[in-house]
Every structure is written in C-alpha cells, then in structure tokens.
Amino acid sequence: MLNRPRRYLFFVELDYSFEILRPLQQAARARGCEVAWFLNGPAPEYLSEDESLLKTVSEVRTFAPDAVFVPGNEVPLSFPGLKVQVFHGLGIEKKGHFRIRGMFDLFCTFGPSTTGPFKQLAVKHGWFKVEETGWPKMDPLFAADAEARTDGVKTVLYAPTFSPALTSAPALADEIARIARERDWHWIVKFHPKMEERFAAPIRAIAAPNFEVVEEARMLPLLRLADVMLTDTSSAAAEFMLAGKPVVTYRNRAPGPHLINIVRVEELEGALDMAMRGEDPARHARGRYAEEMHPWNDGRSSERVLDAVENMLINGRAGLGRKPLNLLRRFKYWRVLPR
Incomplete structure (x- = not known):
C-alpha cells in the first residue's frame, strides 16, 4: 500500500508545454499529489516560485515519480514511473502523430479521431494502453469562468x-x-x-x-x-x-x-x-x-488523465507485453542529460 502522495514528473522540451501541463498540475495538486518538473531545453525562469525543478537524473530517481507526463514525442526511459503521452498538439494530419516510438505505457487521447487509430495500434503492438481523456490544455478554455471578449474589435x-x-x-x-x-x-x-x-x-x-x-x-x-x-x-x-x-x-x-x-x-x-x-x-x-x-468540453480533461494514470498504477501492466529495448533512444538522453 502506498504510504505517500502520488508523485508526478512533467518532462518538458519546448516552451509551449507549460500551457499543456499546468492544468494537469492544478488538478494533481488538488488531489494532494506532488509535482516536479524536468526541463530539457526551456530556461528555469519559465517556472514560478511554487513549482519544483529537478535538474539531474539522480534527483529524478530520488523523487521517484509514479508517472512521467510528456507533451512531446520522446522521454528518457531511465526515469522511473509510467510514461504517459499527453501530446503537444491536435494536428493529427501532421506526419508522425500516430508514430509509435516504443517509449510510452499510456496514451491519453483527445476524442474519436485519435482514440480509434491509437487503439488499433495498441492491439497491433500489445505493450501500451490507450484512454480517451481529452486534452488538459483545453480545460481553461472550457472553464465556467473563462473570460470573453467585450470590446467588439474584429x-x-x-x-x-x-x-x-x-x-x-x-x-x-x-x-x-x-x-x-x-x-x-x-x-x-x-x-x-x-x-x-x-x-x-x-x-x-x-x-x-x-x-x-x-x-x-x-x-x-x-x-x-x-x-x-x-x-x-x-x-x-x-x-x-x-x-x-x-x-x-x-x-x-x-x-x-x-x-x-x-x-x-x-x-x-x-x-x-x-x-x-x-x-x-x-x-x-x-x-x-x-x-x-475533442468532444470533452467540460473542462475536466486533466481529471480524466489522472484517473487513467491511477487506474494503470493500481492494475499495473496486466495483459501488456514488454516495451522494446530502444537502446538508441536510451543513449540519446544518456548523452545529454545531467547525471
């Protein structure tokens, strides 16, 4: 039985990731979870004073996240925890959106147009799960208190x-x-x-x-x-x-x-x-x-992502095969990340 709050790590390589992950951070904190960030590219100044920054692989291992959330295509496989893909954009027509790189345990999809193809890929590969949750970035857009334009300027x-x-x-x-x-x-x-x-x-x-x-x-x-x-x-x-x-x-x-x-x-x-x-x-x-x-317009996509992760943390990788070894991708981050 877990005797501490869930710990989540946000792995960021581009600055637009913060807008995607901060609604997820807010939902996680509301549940009493601990959140930390690892920035591979963006400057630490992007974080606010109340956000925790981990600077080395060693610090990540000490933090021991239960899950790593990634709004990008790749993640260091040496990091502990489930690897969760939350995507960096809705552009399914772009090359590579449905490419499986062998790095993620869970894909949190937006709606039918992405869920269907990814579930087909899950059956084909057999080593990851897919849950339709909506996109955390959209939560503030659909929030009840979202501000609207009033000046009439086109x-x-x-x-x-x-x-x-x-x-x-x-x-x-x-x-x-x-x-x-x-x-x-x-x-x-x-x-x-x-x-x-x-x-x-x-x-x-x-x-x-x-x-x-x-x-x-x-x-x-x-x-x-x-x-x-x-x-x-x-x-x-x-x-x-x-x-x-x-x-x-x-x-x-x-x-x-x-x-x-x-x-x-x-x-x-x-x-x-x-x-x-x-x-x-x-x-x-x-x-x-x-x-x-993206049919989820209730502003609660972050909650569904956390629920999907919690369900997988409880049930483990039951029914799933082993992920590919991915030596080249492991070596990529081994070379560039501070130890």
Missing part, C-alpha cells in the same frame, strides 16, 4: 506553422501588410517557437498601428481574443475550432469542409471578410469536426 490571429515546406509566411507577408494598412481589423501574430527567422522576418517587418507580434508562449488567451484564425497546416487550427470559431488556411495539407482553405494569395481578404461576417460555408462542418476531435 481580430485576426495569424499562427503560421514553422515547417519550411508548409509555412505560409513568405507567400502571405505582402498581402497581410496591405490588408493591415487598409482594413480596421486588429492583427495578432503568434509564431511557432521553431519558426526560422528567415520566414518570420517579413511578417515582423509589417508596420501598422493595428498589427502586433506577440512573444507570449500561451495560445489560449489569444484564442479568446481573436474572431478568426489565419494559418496554413498548423495544429493550432484545431484548437481554434474547438472554441467554435472559423479558420482560414492557406494551402492546407489536408483541407476539409471544416476549413476555409484558399490556394491563391488574392483570395485572402475575401475569405477573412466572409469569416468575420459568420457567413462561411465551413461553420456546420466545423462543429462536427470539433465533436470528433
């Missing part, structure tokens, strides 16, 4: 992806600059943290009183501010649609009826205008898409 959130093959920034920069000068819409630009400056520079150079580039790592406050999102093939589009708002995409890799997808730059202003008026043909399909992607 706002475009431009959130291009970072991939050189997919980013819309070079193609749209001049047209966005023209629209920003000629229309009274407010523009907010949120770059992906991996965006190369050569792609970001033309957007940063746009000079207009109603145009701003934000360095804020969190996406949810921006989702609340904006009326329309403009993007390309970014997973942020799915987050925006969960809020019931329209998304205009430029040459999206997997266009569907839930998106207002354009293929020519000169279509941009008309598409944004139509979306602002609420007359876009995607509005009905958008609701169906959100239901398939």
Whole structure:
C-alpha cells in the first residue's frame, strides 16, 4: 500500500508545454499529489516560485515519480514511473502523430479521431494502453469562468506553422501588410517557437498601428481574443475550432469542409471578410469536426488523465507485453542529460 502522495514528473522540451501541463498540475495538486518538473531545453525562469525543478537524473530517481507526463514525442526511459503521452498538439494530419516510438505505457487521447487509430495500434503492438481523456490544455478554455471578449474589435490571429515546406509566411507577408494598412481589423501574430527567422522576418517587418507580434508562449488567451484564425497546416487550427470559431488556411495539407482553405494569395481578404461576417460555408462542418476531435468540453480533461494514470498504477501492466529495448533512444538522453 502506498504510504505517500502520488508523485508526478512533467518532462518538458519546448516552451509551449507549460500551457499543456499546468492544468494537469492544478488538478494533481488538488488531489494532494506532488509535482516536479524536468526541463530539457526551456530556461528555469519559465517556472514560478511554487513549482519544483529537478535538474539531474539522480534527483529524478530520488523523487521517484509514479508517472512521467510528456507533451512531446520522446522521454528518457531511465526515469522511473509510467510514461504517459499527453501530446503537444491536435494536428493529427501532421506526419508522425500516430508514430509509435516504443517509449510510452499510456496514451491519453483527445476524442474519436485519435482514440480509434491509437487503439488499433495498441492491439497491433500489445505493450501500451490507450484512454480517451481529452486534452488538459483545453480545460481553461472550457472553464465556467473563462473570460470573453467585450470590446467588439474584429481580430485576426495569424499562427503560421514553422515547417519550411508548409509555412505560409513568405507567400502571405505582402498581402497581410496591405490588408493591415487598409482594413480596421486588429492583427495578432503568434509564431511557432521553431519558426526560422528567415520566414518570420517579413511578417515582423509589417508596420501598422493595428498589427502586433506577440512573444507570449500561451495560445489560449489569444484564442479568446481573436474572431478568426489565419494559418496554413498548423495544429493550432484545431484548437481554434474547438472554441467554435472559423479558420482560414492557406494551402492546407489536408483541407476539409471544416476549413476555409484558399490556394491563391488574392483570395485572402475575401475569405477573412466572409469569416468575420459568420457567413462561411465551413461553420456546420466545423462543429462536427470539433465533436470528433475533442468532444470533452467540460473542462475536466486533466481529471480524466489522472484517473487513467491511477487506474494503470493500481492494475499495473496486466495483459501488456514488454516495451522494446530502444537502446538508441536510451543513449540519446544518456548523452545529454545531467547525471
């Protein structure tokens, strides 16, 4: 019988992970659990004074987490505890979302569109479990006390992806600059943290009183501010649609009826205008898409993640095979993490 509170470790390699994990931390603390963070990349300054930082593998082993939560693709297999994948985005159309790397014991999926494929993979591989929980990052969006816009200013959130093959920034920069000068819409630009400056520079150079580039790592406050999102093939589009708002995409890799997808730059202003008026043909399909992607709109996805983990901690890996040895992935973190 466990004679101490559950201990959970959050393994972070990119700064947008904090927005994903902090609702989970809040739910865990409410249950009396202990939470610590291990940062492989982001600076310690991202943590607040009441958040515990572990700096070495030795400290992690002493902490002895019951589970390690990961909003990324990989995790040090030398860390104690269940390895729990909570994902870094909703972009299931992106390459690698359903790739099994042999590192996780439990996948916490968003909704039917992810649960089905991962359960098929669980049957195929036989050494991990899948539970549909919803995404902790979305909890504040659906919280009863979530703030809403009241100023009436029409706002475009431009959130291009970072991939050189997919980013819309070079193609749209001049047209966005023209629209920003000629229309009274407010523009907010949120770059992906991996965006190369050569792609970001033309957007940063746009000079207009109603145009701003934000360095804020969190996406949810921006989702609340904006009326329309403009993007390309970014997973942020799915987050925006969960809020019931329209998304205009430029040459999206997997266009569907839930998106207002354009293929020519000169279509941009008309598409944004139509979306602002609420007359876009995607509005009905958008609701169906959100239901398939993330039907959990009660703000309690973090609670379901913790329940799924607790269930696995109690029942162990009953019925599951052994995970692959993964020597190369073990060696990767052995080389870079402080001992």
